[in-house]
Amino acid sequence: xxxxxxxxxxxxxxxxxxxxxxxxxxxxxxxxxxxxxxxxxxxxxxxxxxxxxxxxxxxxxxxxxxxxxxxxxxxxxxxxxxxxxxxxxxxxxxxxxxxxxxxxxxxxxxxxxxxxxxxxxxxxxxxxxxxxxxxxxxxxxxxxxxxxxxxxxxxxxxxxxxxxxxxxxxxxxxxxxxxxxxxxxxxxxxxxxxxxxxxxxxxxxxxxxxxxxxxxxxxxxxxxxxxxxxxxxxxxxxxxxxxxxxxxxxxxxxxxxxxxxxxxxxxxxxxxxxxxxxxxxxxxxxxxxxxxxxxxxx
Numbered sequence: 001x002x003x004x005x006x007x008x009x010x011x012x013x014x015x016x017x018x019x020x021x022x023x024x025x026x027x028x029x030x031x032x033x034x035x036x037x038x039x040x041x042x043x044x045x046x047x048x049x050x051x052x053x054x055x056x057x058x059x060x061x062x063x064x065x066x067x068x069x070x071x072x073x074x075x076x077x078x079x080x081x082x083x084x085x086x087x088x089x090x091x092x093x094x095x096x097x098x099x100x101x102x103x104x105x106x107x108x109x110x111x112x113x114x115x116x117x118x119x120x121x122x123x124x125x126x127x128x129x130x131x132x133x134x135x136x137x138x139x140x141x142x143x144x145x146x147x148x149x150x151x152x153x154x155x156x157x158x159x160x161x162x163x164x165x166x167x168x169x170x171x172x173x174x175x176x177x178x179x180x181x182x183x184x185x186x187x188x189x190x191x192x193x194x195x196x197x198x199x200x201x202x203x204x205x206x207x208x209x210x211x212x213x214x215x216x217x218x219x220x221x222x223x224x225x226x227x228x229x230x231x232x233x234x235x236x237x238x239x240x241x242x243x244x245x246x247x248x249x250x251x252x253x254x255x256x257x258x259x260x261x262x263x264x265x266x267x268x269x270x271x272x273x274x275x276x277x278x279x280x281x282x283x284x285x286x287x288x289x290x291x292x293x294x295x296x297x298x
Contacts, residue, residue: 005276005283007134007205011268014142015164017130021147022156024125031107031123032151036064037081042071044094046137046197047086047144053193054084054148060189061152068193071098080104088131088140090115109144134283136204138268141197142261149261162262166269173270176252180231184222184251185212185267186242187235187260194235194260198267205282206274215239226251233267235260 033039039058041051048070055068069075071085071094083106087095090110099106099120108121111131118124130143150156183202185195192214199210213222216239218232226232226249234242234255246253258266275282 005134005272005281006132007136007138007282008269008272008276010132010134010139011265011272012167013139014265015160015167017127017139017143018146018156018160018163020129021127021143022150024127024147025150028125028147029151031125032148033058033064033066033082033084033107038064038079039066039082039084040074040078040080041066041068041084041086042074042095042098043068043086044071044092046141046200047088047092049193049197049200050086050141050145050148051084051193052196053145053190056190056193057149057152057154063152071095074098076102082107084109085117085121086110086141086144087115087117088112088137090117092117096120109147111140135285135288136201136282138201142264145261159259159262162259163265166258166262166266173254173266174252176229177231177233177254178270178273180229180252181209182225182230183208183210184218184226184230184232185210185235186215186218186232187212188215188239189236191235191260194264195233198233198235198264201264201268201271202274204285204288205271205280206278207280207286208271208274215242218242219245223249233263235263 041055043051051068055066058066085095086109088111090112096116105122107123108117109125111127113126130140132139185198187195195212199212202208202210228250230251232246232251232253238255272282
């Protein structure tokens with residue numbers, strides 16, 4: 001492609017966008033879940049994976065019971081104190097339908113002010129500076145997650161510095177990873193949500209075969225596809241024996257001490273490079289649109 005894809009520029013904007021989101025925190029705390037509230041977090045696609053990560057982080061922080069659902073699978077009869085929805089466009093039909101008629105507070109995290117999702121919510125947090133031109137989500141998703149991580153009191157300066165280093169070619173990948181024909185992403189707890197998102201980025205942008213699992217589930221079948229020419233990427237500390245087991249298959253392993261969100265930036269960049277090298281348009285993947293808006297039933 002002669003013109004640099006939007007997604008590459010959006011990937012590079014992430015550290016600055018995270019800083020901007022964290023500066024918003026004092027003004028949006030009242031819209032975010034209170035400690036002790038029972039919370040459901042909804043999203044679709046990438047936003048669902050960010051919901052999975054945030055839900056696990058919130059529970060691990062002791063802030064309250066937190067469930068994550070794809071919006072189409074939300075059990076509306078279950079009791080929650082607050083619903084959080086993540087939607088870049090604010091137009092996704094499944095999310096609009098899921099929060100229709102909800103009587104508890106609904107917080108929408110979106111990139112578009114006055115969207116259908118934002119209008120249906122009780123509270124809205126608009127990250128307009130993190131909106132994207134690419135269909136493939138990178139910037140908005142990680143910005144929303146970093147805002148939510150910050151709301152839990154996590155210190156995030158090191159994460160931002162790590163991502164900046166990755167984008168400055170400070171975390172180069174070996175050739176066998178760059179050229180792998182298949183990727184499996186592993187992560188425990190909230191890192192599993194990041195692993196799901198990493199797999200989606202590789203599939204969407206570069207049309208590569210990818211999967212994601214909790215680390216200890218990997219031995220229960222999925223390891224059977226590992227072989228030379230394929231990569232296994234671990235987010236967070238590796239469980240005992242995992243790296244040895246993968247090495248025995250001949251697959252290349254990626255495992256280091258990067259924060260998972262900074263490491264996700266590395267995957268995003270790899271997916272975009274592979275797409276461009278293959279002559280694909282990572283801004284407009286096959287069969288995808290910016291938002292899924294369904295026709296109303298007759």
